[in-house]
Amino acid sequence: MPKMLNESAQPAGEALLELRKLRVSFNDGRGGEVVRGIDLAMEEGETLGLVGESGSGKTVTALTIAGLLSENLVTVSGEIIFGGKDLLKCSRSELRALQGRDIGMIFQEPMTSLDPLMRIGFQVEEPLRLHTKLPYRERRKKALEVMGLVDLPEPSETYRKFPHQLSGGQRQRAMIASAFITHPKLLILDEPTTALDVTVQKQILDLLRTLNERHSVGLLFISHDLRVVRHICRKVAVMYQGEIVEYGDTAQVFSNPQHEYTQRLVAAVSAGRRVYD
Ligand SMILES: Nc1ncnc2c1ncn2[C@@H]1O[C@H](COP(=O)(O)OP(=O)(O)O)[C@@H](O)[C@H]1O
Ligand SMILES: [Mg+2]
Numbered sequence: 200m201p202k203m204l205n206e207s208a209q210p211a212g213e214a215l216l217e218l219r220k221l222r223v224s225f226n227d228g229r230g231g232e233v234v235r236g237i238d239l240a241m242e243e244g245e246t247l248g249l250v251g252e253s254g255s256g257k258t259v260t261a262l263t264i265a266g267l268l269s270e271n272l273v274t275v276s277g278e279i280i281f282g283g284k285d286l287l288k289c290s291r292s293e294l295r296a297l298q299g300r301d302i303g304m305i306f307q308e309p310m311t312s313l314d315p316l317m318r319i320g321f322q323v324e325e326p327l328r329l330h331t332k333l334p335y336r337e338r339r340k341k342a343l344e345v346m347g348l349v350d351l352p353e354p355s356e357t358y359r360k361f362p363h364q365l366s367g368g369q370r371q372r373a374m375i376a377s378a379f380i381t382h383p384k385l386l387i388l389d390e391p392t393t394a395l396d397v398t399v400q401k402q403i404l405d406l407l408r409t410l411n412e413r414h415s416v417g418l419l420f421i422s423h424d425l426r427v428v429r430h431i432c433r434k435v436a437v438m439y440q441g442e443i444v445e446y447g448d449t450a451q452v453f454s455n456p457q458h459e460y461t462q463r464l465v466a467a468v469s470a471g472r473r474v475y476d
Contacts, residue, residue, distance in 0.1 A: 213243065214240050214242060214280065215241050215242055215244075215245065215281070215282075216239075216240070216241045216264070216280070216281050216385060217239070217278070217279075217280040217281075218237055218238060218239040218240070218264070218279055219238055219277050219278040219280065220236045220237075220238060221236065221237050221238075221260070221263065221275070222235060222275065223256075223259050223260070223263050223274070223275050224274050226274055233441050234263065235256075235441035235442050236442070239436055239446070241385075241434075243415065244411065244415035245417050245418075245434065246417070246418045246420065246432040246433050246434070247417075247418070247419050247420065247433075247436060248420045248428030248432035248435040248436070249261075249419060249422075249436050250421075250423060250425055250436070250438065251423070251437055251460075252423060252460075255438045255439055255440060255441065256438055257389070257421045258389055260438070261387045263279070264419075265387055266298040275287060281301070282297060282384070284297065286298065295330070299326065299329055299330050300326065300330040300381045301383050302385045302386075302387060303378030303379060303381070303383040303385070303386045303387070303416075304378060304386075304388075304389070305375060305386060305387070305388045306390070306391070307389060307390040307391060307393050313362045313370055313373065313374065315363060316361070317361070317362075318358070318359055318360065319357055319360050319365065319373050320339065320342050320343075320346075320358030322377060323345065323346060323373060323377045323380060324338045324339070324341070324342045324377075327341060327342075327381065330381060331381075339358070341380055342354075342376070343355060343358060345376045345380045346372075348376070349372045349373075349376045349406060349410075350406065351372050351373065351376065352369075357369070357373075366399075367395055368395055368402060368403060371391060371392070371399075372403070375403075375407070379410065379414075379416070383416060384416060385416065385417045386410075386416055386417070387419045388407070388420050388421060389421045390421060390423070391403065391407075392404060392422075392427060393422070404427065404431050407420075407431060408431055411431075418431070425464050425467075425468050428449065429453060432449050433449060434446070434448060435448075437460065437461045439458070444458040444460060444461070445457055445461045452465075453465060
């Protein structure tokens with residue numbers, strides 16, 4: 200395991216991630232800001248839900264934190280403090296280490312980036328190839344370990360399989376294994392269970408909860424579905440048209456929503472309706 204850059208500088212309980220006046224606009228000539236000055240903080244090992252309707256800026260926020268939007272595409276200002284450093288001021292090599300290794304990112308199936316032509320094991324190991332010098336045997340050993348950790352059946356067989364030989368839930372477990380193989384401090388999950396049926400969705404949420412509890416990885420959990428967030432997140436932030444309009448303990452926000460948009464979301468959940476984005 201590579202040593203985490205921020206291992207000693209970051210005692211438990213300190214901020215893991217802090218967004219300060221984060222602004223993002225696309226350089227597409229229209230000049231509109233899609234993330235409009237948001238402030239948000241997460242402690243180590245915290246579970247924070249980011250909810251909001253389609254187009255409110257959740258994915259852009261996630262991709263910006265993970266450093267996955269190119270400078271040509273967007274203009275970003277403000278601060279993203281992670282592991283005590285402002286990611287917007289880091290050198291490329293620092294960024295590679297922090298964003299690729301200490302932050303894991305998981306997307307919705309089937310838009311996720313599992314390559315249909317590559318074996319599962321090879322893809323689970325990818326972050327180790329990028330961020331460590333571990334030889335093949337060590338990488339394989341760690342991949343089998345983490346595949347067991349996420350409850351993939353018979354890791355050494357699954358290792359050799361191709362994505363189409365796995366169920367949707369197993370593919371999402373493989374994605375989680377890959378994101379978790381470097382033992383990141385933060386997992387950003389963008390609608391990770393939206394494409395899965397309800398039973399599988401619950402199993403994946405339970406897995407994420409276990410990873411959070413046993414390995415104290417922080418979860419930034421993005422969803423348009425408030426029920427999912429309630430199941431897994433202690434805190435919730437509500438995003439509306441590029442701004443955070445509400446933030447607090449999930450139970451509190453649920454029982455006493457302040458913003459009109461949140462009230463509508465909560466009312467829809469209480470009425471048992473599914474809130475599509
Ligand atoms: N590549 C892009 N170019 C221009 N605008 C974009 C691009 N991607 C997203 N947007 C705009 O940014 C806003 C926020 O999008 P997004 O973060 O994907 O919303 P959410 O994830 O909350 O549904 C939307 O208005 C969307 O149209
Ligand atoms: Mg989105």
